[in-house]
Amino acid sequence: MFFQYVFNGIAVGMAYALVAVGYSLVFGILRLINFSHGAVYAFGAHVVLLFIGLRYPIWIGILVSIFLTGILGVLIDKFALAPLRKKKSLPIASLITTIGVSYIIQNLLMIFFGSERKSFPNFFDMGGLNLANVPVTSSQLFLFVISLLLLLVLTLIVKKTRIGLAMQAVEQNTKAAHLMGINVNFVITFTFFLGGASAAIAGALMAGYYQLVYPTMGFLVGLKAFAAAILGGIGILYGSVVGGLVVGLSESLASGYIGGTYRDAAAFVILIIILIIKPTGLFGKKGISKV
Amino acid sequence: MTILQTGNFWERVEMFFVRHRLSVIALLVLLLLGLPLVTTPSYVKRIYVLIMIYGTLALGLNLPTGYTGQVSLGNAAFFAIGAYTSALLVTKAGFGFFTALPFAALLAGVAGLTVGLPSLRLSGSYLSIVTLGFAEIVRMILANWQTVTNGPMGVKNIPRPFFFGIELSLRNNGAYYLILAILLFTALLCYVVVRSKIGRAFVAIKEDELAATMMGIKTVYYKVLAFVLSAAISGVAGAFYAHFMRYIDPNSFTFDTSILILSIVILGGMGTLRGMYLGAALLVSFPEVLRFLDRYRFVFYGLVLVLMMRFRPQGILGWQSKIPYRFPSGADPEIIDANLESVPFSGEKTPLIEVKNVVKRFGGLAAVSDVSFYVDRGEIVSIIGPNGAGKTTIFNILTGVYEIDGGEILFKNRSIHGTKPQDIVKMGVSRTFQNIRLFPNMRVIENVLVGTHINTRYGFFDAVFRTEGFRREERAKTERAVKILKSIGLGYRMHDYAKNLPYGEQRRLEIARAIATDAKLILLDEPAAGMNPQESNNLLEFVRLLRDRGYTILLIEHDMNVVMNISDRIYVLDYGKLIAQGLPSEIATNSKVIEAYLGGVSEHAKHKRT
Structure with a gap:
């Protein structure tokens, strides 16, 4: 049993990491915790569901969803957050705005899709595997491998491309990046697109893994991914992976050994403990406040 | 001239409500008491x-x-x-x-x-x-x-x-x-x-x-x-x-409930009491009144949050009142003079603060290395040095913002390193900031009252039950705040919001706030920055006045006119090290100081000239 919990935890944890990266990317650039990210994730899964309902092949649904959800991320920034930056509003205003946006998306999904849980095909189930007597399912393996690949791609984008370099520059010092001719607004737009796109993929994967889609699906996953991002040190990509794995494993083990009802509490307990002991996360550096 | 005659319509309405607040509240309560009797x-x-x-x-x-x-x-x-x-x-x-x-x-x-x-x-x-x-x-x-x-x-x-x-x-x-x-x-x-x-x-x-x-x-x-x-x-x-x-x-009791409560606060106006009633009335009755919108009610709550932040973050009933600050009863700002009282000072020259071999590192960089200095009671001492010399770091060390990596700091012969900032203020050290850090949306008088907080003794229950001690102390602190403001020339600004003051006055307000903490040692971080000559001369006068009243001043300043005219002694920092100290006249001719400020003359340049 132990190994089943572990493999389940690792697979789900990687998906959390994928969502967590969305928090990290936006936080890195805007120093903002994007509360709407969980709802964006749910939106991504619902777009795929819509295309399945229209009898398109699932990969078309996923591709369209990556695009649309990325655009949704951009729209959130353009219509809700960018005006606040322009007005130089207090940070609390952006925070409340993303809470409001999350709530709008989640409830619009309820209106258009209904609030009930809808079944979703497990499009990557190829039956059970048996690797050296360890019972791992092909879904777990697929979820793990795809998430890992996507995380690598995201890391490569940030570390090795021109736009990634610009993202790092904006993260380090927005003003200086702007003075060096970097189009800061475009970098922010791109970041939101990347966050939305990765949330869409995570949404489709998790919907397939649990074979369920519902409008509030992003609420708990969002919180858990946030816990993962904090745990690893928000703004640090590989930190999100470690954080995701820890959250995934601990909730899987908690549900196995303590009881399924408290599965969801595991992430919060971790979150609260890490925030009390080391708010900058495992790999985060302590910032020096300039006075 | 009062606002009742000069203000615009809404200001006059507000003034009316404030003047007659007891009657207005009594009337509202009566209405609320009668409401269920006429509702079937x-x-x-x-x-x-x-x-x-x-x-x-x-x-x-x-x-x-x-x-x-x-x-x-x-x-x-x-x-x-x-x-x-x-x-x-x-x-x-x-x-x-x-x-x-x-x-x-x-x-x-x-x-x-x-x-x-x-x-x-x-x-x-x-x-x-x-x-x-x-x-x-x-x-x-x-x-x-x-x-x-x-x-x-x-x-x-x-x-x-x-x-x-x-x-x-x-x-x-x-x-x-x-x-x-x-x-x-x-x-x-x-x-x-x-x-x-x-x-x-x-x-x-x-x-x-x-x-x-x-x-x-x-x-x-x-x-x-x-x-x-x-x-x-x-x-x-x-x-x-x-x-x-x-x-x-x-x-x-779900997340929806928390969001509804938050939306009420945002819609009505954060930090107002009146807004809460209106916000609750609007958002709670809304789904009942507009039943056809019922499916969209949660979307609407979300929209309230987003749109209010965008267009009216202060909420429907949130605004910065233009009517004057209401002083506690018994406190009359008119009769208070501008004559700042002296702090007890025996006149003998003994060190108030001593800094011994202090070291502060950021990563591998030593921002302050092995710096020692002292300030005697009743002295005005300046720290000067080029940008990045570590001057503000020293202020941050003295006030407990940063912990030191070595050395010792004695205030009144007691070690203060490792002490929390709040306790250091309590002991009598207060400061201003290089980049002004006022409370921009509080009134000038309130900013100074925040300064008196540390020595305001009444507790939670005194405030709730409005005890005699509470009223006496509120009155006394308000009068002291008015006195400080008048002495620094901001008496006519008391009712304004700090953010609406011009730059020079904001700097003075920071000093007023620092004095209000009853500090003995006042650290001024570039107080004359951005001031015109007239303003900085007035500032000089005021700092001298403070010294004459028994305060001790440690000053960071770039304006050499200010530094040379006011300082009893000067310390010069460069790259985190003390490179010179002495009387203003000595510093002005010190070759090391000139080199730090103007750069040394290279051998190459010397040859060129000959």
Whole structure:
């Protein structure tokens, strides 16, 4: 049993990491915790569901969803957050705005899709595997491998491309990046697109893994991914992976050994403990406040 | 000329309300008392009651979120704890409603403390997430702790409250009057808390937490206090709710509830009391009035949050009042003179502060290395040096913002390194900032009153019960604040908001605020920056006056005119090291200093000249 919990935890944890990266990317650039990210994730899964309902092949649904959800991320920034930056509003205003946006998306999904849980095909189930007597399912393996690949791609984008370099520059010092001719607004737009796109993929994967889609699906996953991002040190990509794995494993083990009802509490307990002991996360550096 | 004659329409309306506030409140209360008597449909009365329940909840959330700037997304949890505590005590332990009520408040308050203590050390968004997580955990416990909470089935058949044998129902208006009483009591509590040093500390924390710390405000204490009060108020509202609805289950207290309460606070106006009633009335009655929009009500709450932040972040009823600041009764600003009192000073030259071999490193870089200096009582000492020499770092070390990596700091012969900033202020060291850090949306007089916070002794209960001690001290501190402002030439600005002052006056206001802490040693970080010659001359005069009144001044300044004219002694820093010290005349001719400022002349250049 132990190994089943572990493999389940690792697979789900990687998906959390994928969502967590969305928090990290936006936080890195805007120093903002994007509360709407969980709802964006749910939106991504619902777009795929819509295309399945229209009898398109699932990969078309996923591709369209990556695009649309990325655009949704951009729209959130353009219509809700960018005006606040322009007005130089207090940070609390952006925070409340993303809470409001999350709530709008989640409830619009309820209106258009209904609030009930809808079944979703497990499009990557190829039956059970048996690797050296360890019972791992092909879904777990697929979820793990795809998430890992996507995380690598995201890391490569940030570390090795021109736009990634610009993202790092904006993260380090927005003003200086702007003075060096970097189009800061475009970098922010791109970041939101990347966050939305990765949330869409995570949404489709998790919907397939649990074979369920519902409008509030992003609420708990969002919180858990946030816990993962904090745990690893928000703004640090590989930190999100470690954080995701820890959250995934601990909730899987908690549900196995303590009881399924408290599965969801595991992430919060971790979150609260890490925030009390080391708010900058495992790999985060302590910032020096300039006075 | 008063605003009554000169102000625009709305200002005159506000002035009218403020002048006649007691009559206005009495009239409103009378109206509210009469309202159920002229309302017959019970569903309308039910809406009145719900509005007042949410009004109470909003007043509660407003303390941490509206005043103190800490967004809580978990107030539904405190609401739930109050409801369950009361419902279970009454149904299972045979309590009456009114005996269970204090326990509901207490338990919710304890929950507020539990979530508050660890998480309030965190900043803004982290805190919000923790409160959200906390609310989810509470809901999970309610849903799973079958033996006590009855799990997802909830608690049924909760009896209505009895008051001297009378069952308080909607039909006999008893429920209406009970929640009205709770609402009015809560409003009064919030009013007295907000209009005291506690309320000023709340707002100071929201405006600039670091500056609040530097004024000696124990920020964690006040944030936790706001949270505990908020939780207890929500708990009382929850208790009433349970006995009014007569049935509760874990799904009565979800994230939706927290969002609704937050939307009320935002719509009405964060940091106002009046906004809470309007916000509750609008948002609670809205789905009942516009029934065809019912499916969209939650979308609408989300829109309220987004649109208000975009177009009117201060809320419908939030504005910066143009009418003058209301002084506590007995304090008359007119009769106070501008003659700053002296601090006790024997006149003997003994070191007030001594810094010995202090080292501060950032990573591998030594921002301050092996620096020693002292300032005698009644001296004006300047620290000068090129940009990046470590001057402000020294101020940050002296005030406890940074911890030192070596050396020793003695203030009044007592070691102060490792002491919390608040305690250092309390001992008598206060400062201004290079980049002005006032509380921009507080009035000038309130900024100075925040400075007096550290030596204002009355406590929470004095403020709530408006004791004689409270009134005496508020009066005395206000008069002192007025005196300081007049002495520094800001008397005519008292009622203005700090952000509306010109640059030079903002700098002076920071000095006034520092003096108000009763500091003996005042650290001024580039006080003359951005001032014209006239202004900086006035500043020079004032700093001299401070010295003559027994204050000791340590100054960082780039304006050599100021430095050379005012300083008794000067220390020169370069690359974190002390390179010279002495009288102004000695420093002016010191070759090392000239080299640091103008750069040395290279051998190559020397040859060229010959």
